[in-house]
Amino acid sequence: MRGILMEEARGTIDKRDRVLKTALRLFTSQGFHATPTSQIAREAGVATGTLFHYFKSKDELINALYLESRQAFVTSLVRGIKPEMSLKDRGRLYFMNSLHWGVEHRDMFLFYQQFANSPYIDARTRKRGVQEIGFLMEYIGDGQREGVFREMPADMALAVIESIKIGMIQYFMEHRERLNNRRYTEAAFSAIWNSITR
Amino acid sequence: MRGILMEEARGTIDKRDRVLKTALRLFTSQGFHATPTSQIAREAGVATGTLFHYFKSKDELINALYLESRQAFVTSLVRGIKPEMSLKDRGRLYFMNSLHWGVEHRDMFLFYQQFANSPYIDARTRKRGVQEIGFLMEYIGDGQREGVFREMPADMALAVIESIKIGMIQYFMEHRERLNNRRYTEAAFSAIWNSITR
DNA sequence: AAAATGATTGACTAATCAGTCGAATAAATG
DNA sequence: CATTTATTCGACTGATTAGTCAATCATTTT
Secondary structure (H helix, E strand, O other), X not given: OOOOOHHHHHXXXXXXXXXXXXXXHHHHHHOOOOOOHHHHHHHXXXXXXXXXXXXXXXXXXXXXXHHXXXXXXXXXXXXXXXXXXXXXXXXXHHHHHHHHHHHHOHHHHHHHHHHOOOOOOOHHHHHOOOHHHHHHHXXXXXXXXXXXXXXXXXXXXXXXXXXXXXXXXXXXXXXXXXXXXHHHHHHXXXXXXXXXXX | OOOOOHHHHHHXXXXXXXXXXXXXXXXXXXXXXXXXXXXXXXXXXXXXHHHHHHOOOHHHHHHHHHHHHHHHHHHHHOOOOOOXXXXXXXXXXXXXXXXXXXXXXXXXXXXXXXXXXXXOOOHHHHHOOOHHHHHHHHHHHHHHHOOOEOOOOHHHHHHHHHHHHHHHHHHHHOOHHHHHOHHHHHHHHHHHHHHHEO
C-alpha cells in the first residue's frame, strides 16, 4: 500500500514522477515511436519493470502525460481573469497567461502541440479536452456581440488567434529575454488584437 | 541502364514515384517511425528490395521527400509576383499562392509542417531550405522601409505572418468549399495584413 | 542471338521493440 | 515478530524492424 508518511511516500511517487518527466522530455525531442521504453526507464533511473508497474502500457503513459499537461495549461490560462474586465483586457490576460506558461513549461507545451491531435491519445481521453476551446469560443462570441471584432466566421477567428498564439510562444522561446519586456509582449498581443478587430 | 523509350522508362520511374507518393501519405498520417518500410513497399506495390534499390536508407527516402516538397512549394509561392505590384497586392498573392498550394497538396503541406524541423531531415539538406524565408524577409524589409508595418522586430513579424498562414491553410483544408469564395479568403488575408500594418 | 546491364523480387538476418515474470526487497499491518 | 502487501528489479520472450543478398527477369547493346 502506498505510504502515508512523507519519507516513505516520496520514494514511490518520485519514481512514477521521474518516469513521467523523462518521458515528456524524450517524447517531445525524439517523438513517441522513436523513444523506447528502455530509454525512458534508463534515463529516469528505474528498471523497465517499474515503468510498467506504474503504467500498464506505453500508450497509458502518453495518455497520462496528456491529461497532466492539459490540466496544467487550462489552470494557468484563467489565472486572474475577472468577469468585469474589458474585452481587450481579458484577451490580453489570456494571451499573457498562455505565453508565459508555454515558454516556462517548454516540454509540456511542445508535447501538447505535437501530441494533442495525434492518434496515440485515445478518443475518450481527448474528448474531455476541449475546455480551452470553450473559453475562447465564449470570448469570441462576446466580441462579436459587442461589435468589436471584424466580420469573420467565429471558427476562423479562433483559428487566427490560436495560430498567432502558438507562433508567439515559439518566438519567445527563442527570445526568452524579451519575455519580460512589455514592448515586445505588447507588440505580440497587438498582432492578435488587430488581426480580428475592426 | 535506364530505358530511353517512353514505355520502358515509365515502368522504372513509376515504381520510384509510387514509393515516394506512398511514403508521403503514410508518413503524414502515421508518422515516420510508425511507418515500416515493409508497409510502404506493400502499399506501393513493390518489393522491399525495390524500395532500397532507389533509396539507400529510410532516411534518404524522407530527405528526398523533403527536397521534393520544398521545391514544389517555393515554385508555387512566387507564381504571378511582379516587382511593380503594390506591397499589399504582393502580400495578398503570396498568401493566396500558399493557401491554394497548401490545401491542394495536403500531403506535401502536412509533411512540410511535420518534418521540416524534425531530426530526420539532415542538416545539409535543410540548410538549403531557407529560400522561402529569404523572399519573406525581403518583403518585410520593404514594408518597414515604406513605413506601412507597425513597429515590431522583423523576425517577430515573420513569425506572425507564417503562423497565421499555417493556421489558415489548416482552416481551409477543413472548409474547402470556402476556398473559392472571396469573402472568406479575403477575410483571412485581412487578418494577416492587419496583424502587422499600422 | 549472345552477352551485358540494370530492375525486381522476397526470404532472410541481426538488432531492437513493448511487455512479462518470478524473485528479491521494503513497508505496512495484526 | 510474523505475515501480508506493495515496490523494484532485470533477464527474458515473441513480435517487428531496417536493411541484405543471391537469384531471376527485362531491356539494350554488340
